Amino acid sequence: MAQKLIIDTDPGVDDAFALALAALGSDVELLGVTSVYGNVPLSATTINARRLLALCKRPDVPVAAGAARPLVHRHPNEAGYVHGADGLSGRSTTLPEPARPLDERDAVALMADLLAAADEPVTIAPIGPLTNIAALLAAHPAAAEKIERVVIMGGALGHGNSTAAAEFNVWSDPEAAHRVLTGGEAPCVLVPMDLTYRCAVDAAWLDELASSGPIGAALHALTPDYREHYRGALGWDGMVIHDAVAVAEAILPGTLHTERVPVQVECSFGPGRGATHADRRLPALRASGADPVPAAEVEVAVDTDLDALRGLLLDRLR
Ligand code: RIB
Ligand code: CA
Numbered sequence: 412m413a414q415k416l417i418i419d420t421d422p423g424v425d426d427a428f429a430l431a432l433a434a435l436g437s438d439v440e441l442l443g444v445t446s447v448y449g450n451v452p453l454s455a456t457t458i459n460a461r462r463l464l465a466l467c468k469r470p471d472v473p474v475a476a477g478a479a480r481p482l483v484h485r486h487p488n489e490a491g492y493v494h495g496a497d498g499l500s501g502r503s504t505t506l507p508e509p510a511r512p513l514d515e516r517d518a519v520a521l522m523a524d525l526l527a528a529a530d531e532p533v534t535i536a537p538i539g540p541l542t543n544i545a546a547l548l549a550a551h552p553a554a555a556e557k558i559e560r561v562v563i564m565g566g567a568l569g570h571g572n573s574t575a576a577a578e579f580n581v582w583s584d585p586e587a588a589h590r591v592l593t594g595g596e597a598p599c600v601l602v603p604m605d606l607t608y609r610c611a612v613d614a615a616w617l618d619e620l621a622s623s624g625p626i627g628a629a630l631h632a633l634t635p636d637y638r639e640h641y642r643g644a645l646g647w648d649g650m651v652i653h654d655a656v657a658v659a660e661a662i663l664p665g666t667l668h669t670e671r672v673p674v675q676v677e678c679s680f681g682p683g684r685g686a687t688h689a690d691r692r693l694p695a696l697r698a699s700g701a702d703p704v705p706a707a708e709v710e711v712a713v714d715t716d717l718d719a720l721r722g723l724l725l726d727r728l729r
Pocket of ligand 2: 420421422423425426449538539654
């Protein structure tokens with residue numbers, strides 16, 4: 412049975428790899444894509460998502476636009492410097508024009524409709540700020556019954572990227588992330604940057620992608636600004652395709668090895684804002700501790716077969 416999937420995204424170069432991974436998968440039923448502000452403003456992430464689906468020849472997949480800003484506080488920053496001014500290294504207009512109009516529904520309405528219509532539970536893969544997902548859970552509590560898993564790229568067990576403490580997606584809207592991760596309405600898998608960094612791809616992998624065919628060549632053409640950023644972030648010539656790691660788990664459950672722990676998000680203002688605190692104490696110690704243990708536990712991805720994952724990504728993007 413094909414994996415029913417909705418992707419919520421802020422393309423974004425690594426989002427482009429993740430969208431292609433899902434759109435090209437014969438074992439994936441990509442029901443819809445929703446856009447959110449994040450790497451670049453909503454207008455840019457929305458047209459990027461539509462163009463990327465046109466690149467993958469998926470006129471059947473609806474795209475609906477979602478939140479243009481976080482739930483409570485203004486967006487602290489955008490990562491244009493990482494993904495380029497248009498979110499795709501300035502190459503968005505080199506992609507095909509959208510093959511279908513933007514859906515007239517907003518992101519939350521599209522997700523709610525797709526969940527209601529599905530005859531099997533649906534996996535949702537948020538790979539940008541979690542604003543749309545928090546809004547969905549708040550506005551449509553019954554929709555959670557049709558959610559199989561929420562597989563999130565976000566968070567950091569160790570240091571962050573946007574700040575010392577916080578990873579970009581969570582840092583963009585900590586309140587939304589806390590709502591999703593502690594609400595307990597739907598099973599969550601959190602794929603933090605600690606693991607996605609370990610899955611970084613190198614120049615040889617990128618060269619192989621570039622020569623693998625038209626889709627690979629097109630994705631490779633979107634990478635210059637992003638690759639330049641990661642040359643500095645990694646200290647060698649490679650890239651971290653964070654979102655593709657999370658979507659690989661969304662479409663192939665069990666690809667990533669997880670630990671089941673409660674996770675809370677720091678929502679105060681200060682150096683720790685946006686930090687994801689995974690409580691990895693043993694349950695007995697957790698229960699005896701002084702702090703209130705949040706109701707929900709989530710699966711936090713902590714390991715995978717790195718070479719097998721890189722090979723899987725390349726094979727599926729060819
Ligand atoms: O921190 C990495 C995440 O932030 C990825 O989703 C990337 O696309 C950016 O949105
Ligand atoms: Ca993203």
